[in-house]
Amino acid sequence: MPHRSPFPDVEIPDLPYHEHVLADAVDRGDALALVDGREPGGTRVTYAQLDAAVRRLAAGLAEAGLAKGDVLALFSPNTVAFPVVLYAASMCGAVVTTVNSLYTVDEIATQLRDCGARFLVTVSPFLDRAVPAARAAGVAEVIVCDEAEGHRSVPELMASTAPEPRVSIDPATDVAVLPYSSGTTGRAKGVMLTHRNIVANMVQTQSAVRLDPGAAVVAVLPFFHIYGLATLLNIPLHVGGTVVVLPRFDLERFLALIQEHRATRVSVAPPIVLALAKHPAVDRYDLSSVRIVLSSAAPLDPALASAAAGRVGCRVIQGYGMTELSPCSHVVPDGEENPPAGTVGKLVANTECRVVDPATGEDTEDVGELWIRGPQVMKGYLGRPAETGATVDRDGWLRTGDLGRVDGDGHFFVVDRLKELIKYRGYQVPPAELEAVLLAHPGIADAAVIGVPNGAGDEVPKAFVVRGEDAGALDADAVIAFVAGRVAPHKKVRAVEFLDAIPKSAAGKILRRELRARERRAAAG
Template sequence: MALTSPYPDVEIPNLSVPEFVLAAGKERPDAPALIDGLKGDVITHGQLSAYVERVAANLHARGLRKGDVVAVFCPNTPWYPVVFHGIAAAGCVMSPINSLYTPEEIAFQLKDSGAKTLITISLFMDRAAAAVEKSPVDEIVVLDGMEGHANLFDLLGADAPAVQVDIDPADDLVTLPYSSGTTGLPKGVMLTHRNLVANVAQTRALIDLQEEERIIAVLPFFHIYGLTVLMNQGLQWGATVVTLPRFDLEDFLRTIQEYKITRAFVAPPILVAFAKHPLIDQYDLSSLRSILSGAAPLDEQLALAVEQRLRKGADTGVTVAQGYGMTELSPVSHTTPDEGHEPPGAEGYQVPKGSVGFAIPNTECRLVDPSTGKDAAEGERGELWIRGPQVMKGYLNNEKATAETVDADGWLHTGDVAVVDEHGCYTVVDRVKELIKYKGYQVAPAELEAVLLGHPDVADAAVIGVPDKESGEELPKAFVVRAPGSELSEDAVMAFMAEKVAPHKKIRFVEFIDAVPKSAAGKILRKDLKARA
């Protein structure tokens, strides 16, 4: 049975991404749109629109045409949105490359996407050049300058004639991020202008938007979370987006204090620091009103711990909540509304901290029993399926993977297991592929990780299933990062867990590590842990 969003549908403007996102700048052209959190450089909304027009013109003058792919291999800077929207306004497709990628991974994406141009920075040129040797492109643009290559000033040149490209928002691609999807090797996710416009428009109903909204952008723009939620959503609001090229706790806290950040969109590892790191108490974070977590499951107790800590000395409380999405959903399908923006009939309802909130407008959901393929019974967990205007067009040159992910009726099978309550509020409990099967029980790693993080001597943790040769089943194994100065033992970890969870969920093995491997978006890289287990 399809479960519709409790919010009424919203209108999806039939516009290209730049037309929709940059429109807010016309009302406040002199207001800051982007600030470099390290250097303090500012781009106003009016300047942003002018720069985007120039980038589009100069890309066209360099021979790029509608549908051509431009790969972007850069950290977060105020110029990233300029480049993205310039590419989009030229009718081209931006394929963002993970800043941590090796030359081999970059080369794969360049070849698979058919990129004609690569835009990068000098710091990344060693890897970029090595990748281009394997998968050649027509041109490399080095934004901050390098001999023999075009640079940012070439993209902003005044001589190229302006271009107007006829874009069909429903059909034409705007970005081609790479994702492993629910399984397998990275695949190009084809997202149209309509996908991204829809996703920003869909979330607006849940936001208590204030005039001087300031958003800290430390999650990478190369990830769809950063690209849509931090960058495009923030700019479309007419807000100020303050960029940081990487996560450094001191820089992050100083930027919140200095620029009076009102909203932070983060991943759970940053919230672990908020809850446990002594540096937090040295900064004035009272401007923060909302912290929204995504990209990986957020534990209820962690969210409450952060709220409690940040409320000390603050005039008003900060709300810590979470949303849900994936690259193939542009990325948002569910999120927690700001106070006063609950759906009709749920006014005043407190969304549980462990949940991902409500399905956003124009979104349908199903919960399906993975073993039977039938809708789960009321109150039962099932694989979350989603249908709406934010669902991708498909995987590039991969009809088989597309058909395995999006069925003939348009339902995207997320691979995540969820449950919904009577108010229409969803909680994601784990991944279908990551559940540990033990004596007929399904054990969710995310649940055990949340319990482990409740130990004062545990700075971080991850759990996987490891094969048991005798039974042929899987046993939970914990990888634990000790808190500084801790001498926590393996036996102590197992004893702690045995007191907190049912017998079938007990941790059977413990390994201490220096850091839990995670993607740039904060997802635990379980495949890396399985490789060393």
């Protein structure tokens, strides 16, 4: 029997995404919306300025040819320009695909080709990757947020005197954002999130957690990741918060900004919780304003959460979601002071969850796969109807690939996962992608990749490799270097073991469970 959210259903505004986020921006006037947090005295943007910038850039993009249904790729670290581009493109009726700022040329080009991007917006330090990737994918134009010779810039487009675009958008069916996710298995796929998906999840999440108007959040999680986009951009700007932007994680600067802006809620991934628990720099800053640290994007060890909570003097809680859920389905409510250790919380409003025995397909009171249904469930995977059908059934239930349980009070716990995806520092690392890279090596006959614990509450990719006839003196260091030169840093293989054969089923599927069992036996001595 499905479990339902303990919160009353909320009404979902029938609005385009950008209109919902910026609904009260003009009325907030000189209230501070964005701060460049890289150094003291960084650029500050008021709500009135943000609203005006979005409208002017939308006019410039429309004049440049961006039309409803076009895809604009946004390849950028966190900057104050990021939301301006994001919402301006949405105002044009375009789809924004966010690109991981660590991606290599080949990885960028693959995503651009897959989604058919027409424009690529980036920053000048990224042009060495953006330009060749755009050329390889047939992208019409590369635009920079700052300045670079030979490229139009965001400020130039904002100088347009063209009228604002007036585009008819159907929130229920029109796609707003196209992040890429590997889902439960396989390579990265474009996750089609409609305007309604995103707006729905904003109001659903706000049924359980509240950010006060004027409160500051320090945006250290990347905006290209759905977790950062939702919790550190969309919701704070909708409620009238101040988003203090950091382009990359620097612990000292992060702590200084929390102290300076008196942040009350901190959204992070487990590696930052580890730093809060153990790094000596924490003691040098006043973090007394922090009431809640929310960790998501990967499982958080309860002992680590307790250690961080004791050191900072606040609650450290978890949430649960995935890109395909826009992203949130579970969170510990603000008013719950003593949730059980390890829980990812309760279902947000308008959400149902089944706990399904993978062997029988029947609901179970024990551990089973979590299936989610609600208005935040994605429209589907771009151009992949088979994968969409394998993930979302005809009744709208999304199979998460995660194994969990629920207690009598409606607290959910994620205990394991069916899916093969590796989570490293909150980033998704699809084994199939690394296996494809490994098999491109002339000295490798076969390969498989799994995630193995690294002792810090995280996983690292480990490759099992079968040497080919031409392997020569191929060793672990050579394998690691080969992969490192072809993938983003978070996808690097960090351990290698050579085997005579990769365990596979009769159908040829890699039996990763056998490799994981092998690792457990080795760890046990």
